[in-house]
Amino acid sequence: MVGALSPSSRSLGARMIRDLDFENARVVVELGPGTGVFTGLILEKMHPDATLMVFELNDLFYDQLKNKFDDPRVHIIHDTAEKIEEYLGQYNLGKADLVISSLPLTMFPTDLRVSILQASNRSLSEYGKYVQFQYSLIAKKQIQHVFKDVKIGFTVKNFPPAFIFTCKKQQ
Numbered sequence: 001m002v003g004a005l006s007p008s009s010r011s012l013g014a015r016m017i018r019d020l021d022f023e024n025a026r027v028v029v030e031l032g033p034g035t036g037v038f039t040g041l042i043l044e045k046m047h048p049d050a051t052l053m054v055f056e057l058n059d060l061f062y063d064q065l066k067n068k069f070d071d072p073r074v075h076i077i078h079d080t081a082e083k084i085e086e087y088l089g090q091y092n093l094g095k096a097d098l099v100i101s102s103l104p105l106t107m108f109p110t111d112l113r114v115s116i117l118q119a120s121n122r123s124l125s126e127y128g129k130y131v132q133f134q135y136s137l138i139a140k141k142q143i144q145h146v147f148k149d150v151k152i153g154f155t156v157k158n159f160p161p162a163f164i165f166t167c168k169k170q171q
Helices: 010-017 037-045 059-068 081-090 110-123 140-146
Strands: 027-031 051-055 074-077 096-101 124-134 148-155 162-168
Touching (some): 010 162, 027 037, 027 110, 037 051, 051 081, 059 074, 096 110, 140 148
Parallel strands (some): 051 074, 096 124
Antiparallel strands (some): 148 162
């Protein structure tokens, strides 16, 4: 369930979200937050009227996140990322403007990986963006198959260095 040797760095998180439109985003989803390094950065950038849905399946991380983030804009969900649409409906949030994922996709079986990517795409608003980091390009073809206009960046300011996929919704 953990896809890294060490927690992701704040530098990686800052790089992932630096070009995202938090001023206009009202529904943000984070997948696989782990210890919450990116969660804190997202909350700093988020509009006061925005909502953040955080999906964490690991029991220990889920408990830590519940204790760490006492912000009325945050819903920490102890469930799989495949259920994004279900929870957006449950909270009457409509579609997500941003989905930010730290999930270790390459460690998942292909069918689970595809299911999460497709659920993320379906959950996005018309101009929504999906941002995903990975330590390799193994999942590149599947990401490009689900999303249009995939841009790939790279940062060495993380251990290990990481690729950052910034994707637009597939219509």
